[in-house]
Amino acid sequence: MNVVDAGALEDFADATTRQVTLGDRVVVIVRLGDDVYVLDDRCSHEDFSLARGTVDPDECTIECARHGALFSLKDGEALTLPATHPVRRYEATVRDGRVEVSVA
Ligand code: FES
Numbered sequence: 001m002n003v004v005d006a007g008a009l010e011d012f013a014d015a016t017t018r019q020v021t022l023g024d025r026v027v028v029i030v031r032l033g034d035d036v037y038v039l040d041d042r043c044s045h046e047d048f049s050l051a052r053g054t055v056d057p058d059e060c061t062i063e064c065a066r067h068g069a070l071f072s073l074k075d076g077e078a079l080t081l082p083a084t085h086p087v088r089r090y091e092a093t094v095r096d097g098r099v100e101v102s103v104a
Contacts, residue, residue, distance in 0.1 A: 006099040019051035022103055027090060030073055032057050037073035038090040038101050045069050045083040
């Protein structure tokens with residue numbers, strides 16, 4: 001397991017998306033309060049950036065801006081069509097105010 005520093009928690013605005021490159025991976029990071037969620041920044045329906053989508057902090061979801069598929073930020077599961085496959089999710093923790101992401 002490879003743990004990568006993704007930046008200071010305070011630099012992530014609440015309930016907004018941010019595309020971050022971690023080594024050879026491009027992910028979307030969403031902060032909801034003290035929790036941080038990390039998914040591959042690629043919709044599973046078509047090749048489209050989820051960082052351009054909309055976060056629903058109450059449902060803990062992100063909506064793809066292209067065709068409207070909903071994904072769970074908690075596990076990357078596709079919740080609505082047209083997406084039928086999950087998006088890869090990464091473990092993220094906050095340590096000493098830094099966001100750390102585990103990438104395999
Ligand atoms: S590209 Fe995301 S729902 Fe179609």
